[in-house]
Amino acid sequence: xxELDRLRRTFFDECEELLASLxxxxxxxxxxxxxGQHAAAVAAAFRAAHSIKGGAGAFGSGILVEVxxxxxxxxxxxxxxxxxxxxxxxxxxLRAGDALADCVSADxxxxxxxxxPPVLAELRRLLGTPADSTPPAAPAxxxxxxxxxxxxxAPVPPAPPAAPPPRxxxxxxxxxxKALAAGHQPLLVLRAxxxxxxxxxxCDSSHIPPLDALExxxxxxxxxxxxxxDIAPEVVAEPFAFVAPLCPPQIxxxxxxxxxxxxxxxxxxxxxxSPAPVQEVDPTPLPEPVSPETDPPLDPVxxxxxxxxxxxxxxVDVERIDRLVNMVGELVIxxxxxxxxxxxxxxxxxxxxxxxxxxxxxxxxxxxxxxxAIRAQPVKSAFARLPRLVRETAQALGKxxxxxxxxxxxxxxxxxxxxxxxxxxxxxxxxxDHGIEPPExxxxxxxxxxxxxxxxxxxxxxxxxxxxxxxxxxxxxxxIKRKAIEQGLLPRGADPSDDELYELMFHPGFxxxxxxxxxxxxxxxxxxxRANVNALGGxxxxxxxxxxxxxxxxxxxxxxxxxxxxxxxxxxxxxxLPIANILExxxxxxxxxxxxxxxxxxxxxxxxxxxxxxxxxxxGHRSDPCDPTRALVVLxxxxxxxxxxxxxxxxxxQQQVVIKSLExxxxxxxxxSAATILGDGRVALILDVAGLRLLAARRHRREGDDxxx
Amino acid sequence: MPTAHTLAVLVVDDHASxxxxxxxxxxxxxxxxxxxxxxxxxxxxALGQKRFDLVIxxxxxxxxxxxxxxxxxxxxxxxxxxPFILLTARNxxxxxxxxxxxxxxxxxxxxxxxxxxxxxxxxxxxxxx
Numbered sequence: 143x144x145e146l147d148r149l150r151r152t153f154f155d156e157c158e159e160l161l162a163s164l165x166x167x168x169x170x171x172x173x174x175x176x177x178g179q180h181a182a183a184v185a186a187a188f189r190a191a192h193s194i195k196g197g198a199g200a201f202g203s204g205i206l207v208e209v210x211x212x213x214x215x216x217x218x219x220x221x222x223x224x225x226x227x228x229x230x231x232x233x234x235x236l237r238a239g240d241a242l243a244d245c246v247s248a249d250x251x252x253x254x255x256x257x258x259p260p261v262l263a264e265l266r267r268l269l270g271t272p273a274d275s276t277p278p279a280a281p282a283x284x285x286x287x288x289x290x291x292x293x294x295x296a297p298v299p300p301a302p303p304a305a306p307p308p309r310x311x312x313x314x315x316x317x318x319x320k321a322l323a324a325g326h327q328p329l330l331v332l333r334a335x336x337x338x339x340x341x342x343x344x345c346d347s348s349h350i351p352p353l354d355a356l357e358x359x360x361x362x363x364x365x366x367x368x369x370x371x372d373i374a375p376e377v378v379a380e381p382f383a384f385v386a387p388l389c390p391p392q393i394x395x396x397x398x399x400x401x402x403x404x405x406x407x408x409x410x411x412x413x414x415x416s417p418a419p420v421q422e423v424d425p426t427p428l429p430e431p432v433s434p435e436t437d438p439p440l441d442p443v444x445x446x447x448x449x450x451x452x453x454x455x456x457x458v459d460v461e462r463i464d465r466l467v468n469m470v471g472e473l474v475i476x477x478x479x480x481x482x483x484x485x486x487x488x489x490x491x492x493x494x495x496x497x498x499x500x501x502x503x504x505x506x507x508x509x510x511x512x513x514x515a516i517r518a519q520p521v522k523s524a525f526a527r528l529p530r531l532v533r534e535t536a537q538a539l540g541k542x543x544x545x546x547x548x549x550x551x552x553x554x555x556x557x558x559x560x561x562x563x564x565x566x567x568x569x570x571x572x573x574x575d576h577g578i579e580p581p582e583x584x585x586x587x588x589x590x591x592x593x594x595x596x597x598x599x600x601x602x603x604x605x606x607x608x609x610x611x612x613x614x615x616x617x618x619x620x621x622i623k624r625k626a627i628e629q630g631l632l633p634r635g636a637d638p639s640d641d642e643l644y645e646l647m648f649h650p651g652f653x654x655x656x657x658x659x660x661x662x663x664x665x666x667x668x669x670x671x672r673a674n675v676n677a678l679g680g681x682x683x684x685x686x687x688x689x690x691x692x693x694x695x696x697x698x699x700x701x702x703x704x705x706x707x708x709x710x711x712x713x714x715x716x717x718x719l720p721i722a723n724i725l726e727x728x729x730x731x732x733x734x735x736x737x738x739x740x741x742x743x744x745x746x747x748x749x750x751x752x753x754x755x756x757x758x759x760x761x762g763h764r765s766d767p768c769d770p771t772r773a774l775v776v777l778x779x780x781x782x783x784x785x786x787x788x789x790x791x792x793x794x795x796q797q798q799v800v801i802k803s804l805e806x807x808x809x810x811x812x813x814x815s816a817a818t819i820l821g822d823g824r825v826a827l828i829l830d831v832a833g834l835r836l837l838a839a840r841r842h843r844r845e846g847d848d849x850x851x
Numbered sequence: 852m853p854t855a856h857t858l859a860v861l862v863v864d865d866h867a868s869x870x871x872x873x874x875x876x877x878x879x880x881x882x883x884x885x886x887x888x889x890x891x892x893x894x895x896x897a898l899g900q901k902r903f904d905l906v907i908x909x910x911x912x913x914x915x916x917x918x919x920x921x922x923x924x925x926x927x928x929x930x931x932x933x934p935f936i937l938l939t940a941r942n943x944x945x946x947x948x949x950x951x952x953x954x955x956x957x958x959x960x961x962x963x964x965x966x967x968x969x970x971x972x973x974x975x976x977x978x979x980x
Contacts (some may be wrong), residue, residue: 148871192940192941193865196962199940199961200872322932324925325935327977330976386951387954595940637868
């Protein structure tokens with residue numbers, strides 16, 4: 143990838159952040175201005191639009207520049223009080239943000255951007271500019287009425303339209319100490335003038351003092367210049383444009399014309415040396431730069447005491463962090479190995495060694511947490527697209543809905559954040575489509591016309607919980623049941639529990655048969671949502687109350703790199719079972735075990751039958767079945783809610799394990815999700831409970847009535 | 852006459868893409884000693900560490916903006932005369948007026964091309980060898 147492509151990509155990454163900031167700030171404008179936060183919001187929104195425009199000229203399309211430009215102009219008008227933020231204005235700005243997002247993603251993907259987004263006309267109307275008079279969106283480096291900028295795009299001064307007779311300009315130029323202190327070089331001004339025509343230079347050096355009185359920072363020279371040229375006065379003025387506020391030259395021509403120096407109005411005299419409108423400046427000087435002779439003043443510059451201390455952050459390639467995560471994983475393994483090796487030693491003989499190992503363990507844990515914290519991101523970025531989604535979906539369906547986001551700052555591993563986006567969008571779309579009722583229906587039910595969708599994120603016992611709830615009609619279980627029977631998913635006359643009916647919503651057969659939009663049950667693509675959530679090691683639960691609404695809770699691990707596992711012994715092998723899957727472990731009585739033809743042995747626990755899987759036998763470590771009444775049974779629940787009872791020899795203990803992808807290094811293995819390395823250096827496989835269940839079911843069907851399956 | 856490859860330039864912008872683009876443009880005209888700063892505070896820290904021949908800074912930044920930075924720079928007796936070019940997307944007359952009154956040595960409007968960058972730098976430092 144070329145340097146410029148890389149920069150382009152960086153720009154589009156920045157745009158994502160800027161668009162999110164724009165949206166947040168504009169949304170803040172819709173709320174009442176309680177603590178004067180509107181001003182800050184407008185300023186932030188302006189900065190965002192301005193930054194998009196700035197980079198878009200170089201990296202984006204003309205339409206992106208234009209929308210950004212108009213958005214910025216409107217925000218500037220609000221900032222300066224020429225427009226007041228109204229609901230309609232906020233709506234327009236949100237639509238402008240949406241249009242910008244569309245342009246950004248089109249530009250990023252290299253497809254043509256939307257040609258004339260409707261919001262352009264809205265913005266133009268607000269600004270009172272007719273469509274055809276919008277200034278060119280991506281201006282060349284030229285400024286109207288301002289000569290100095292014009293000069294550099296055309297280094298040779300343009301010939302005036304009708305050549306007037308040449309004038310002789312007399313210029314009195316006395317650069318002062320202020321001009322020198324501001325980095326201006328009189329020599330460059332003279333050179334620039336010389337390029338305009340024959341120049342006579344007379345230098346008045348009479349003010350130079352004797353050497354011992356000479357001040358290096360002072361300016362003692364004064365020039366009287368005589369320039370003969372036919373070019374326009376504003377071009378003659380150009381070389382002085384930046385120095386003029388500090389030491390205005392006197393420029394007169396032999397025909398009586400004069401050039402004065404208001405930078406924007408050539409021909410008007412600048413009367414006073416007006417003070418520069420800079421913000422209040424702390425008079426404390428900067429620390430001196432390092433000079434070779436003096437000791438370097440290494441302490442950093444006093445921080446800027448400005449209104450807002452910008453958070454200092456760096457942008458790092460994810461690959462580098464992943465490398466770091468990997469290395470820390472190796473370190474965790476090495477540490478576990480050392481701890482295990484030391485177990486055979488007498489602690490009183492090697493006190494320092496044991497102290498060291500203990501420190502190593504605690505530092506490793508801390509290091510691991512810190513590294514995970516680098517990968518952690520607020521879920522905010524997964525929430526960023528939701529407000530727009532709610533607006534657009536509600537509008538398309540003729541419903542009214544507002545979105546409340548809670549816990550946006552909750553942090554979770556980057557990969558989890560990325561994987562959350564799709565399921566969340568799906569759930570929200572469903573909530574509006576099937577949950578929230580049309581306004582008139584809501585009014586009739588005594589609810590506010592605006593439906594509310596709440597998305598909440600929080601940490602709960604080492605996992606993150608994301609809850610999407612609405613105050614709509616709730617899930618119509620009767621309709622689900624009817625539909626399921628129609629589709630043959632339930633036998634006629636079945637009496638399923640509520641949980642089983644909810645479960646049906648996630649059934650692929652249920653969801654793909656047809657789009658169900660006239661019943662208030664949900665269905666469209668719920669199986670996909672669950673598959674996505676399961677892929678992240680998470681699970682999804684539903685609760686619904688008729689007439690009051692529905693809540694989906696997604697429970698996800700905080701990281702995909704480390705996991706709390708239970709070490710199991712099965713035959714000669716050690717396996718790791720994710721703690722999150724374990725319900726209980728027990729030693730069953732013989733009468734709790736039943737054999738079903740074609741389904742293998744099942745375990746009855748409190749009246750529920752669960753298929754049993756003999757782990758050692760399943761994986762071929764042992765051919766003869768082990769007696770479950772003398773072994774141990776671990777009752778597990780998969781992410782999809784399916785249960786299985788694993789028969790193992792013993793439980794070894796609980797341990798944090800580093801997840802090593804099996805698929806990346808070897809290939810997909812049914813019943814196994816990944817591998818890890820134990821303290822003694824051996825590889826242990828991590829069990830995939832849902833996969834085991836399917837594997838066992840298939841095997842029993844094949845083996846028919848083998849009583850020990 | 853300054854030589855491009857001996858110039859040290861400080862580029863200040865809160866967006867990595869614009870900093871990169873400026874650095875890229877500078878490399879095209881032979882300037883390789885480029886230090887980047889993501890905000891005014893970082894810029895001041897950089898200015899305290901090393902002498903620069905030129906500062907190219909964005910105007911609109913969170914916290915200390917480009918003109919705040921210029922004022923702080925000019926207030927320093929040692930390095931206050933370091934030439935300062937403002938790089939901004941603001942191209943309206945009022946903005947230009949404000950920037951000149953604040954004492955910028957030149958003004959570049961985003962987006963810019965390499966010849967523009969070169970001519971602006973030459974206008975401030977003299978023709979580049």
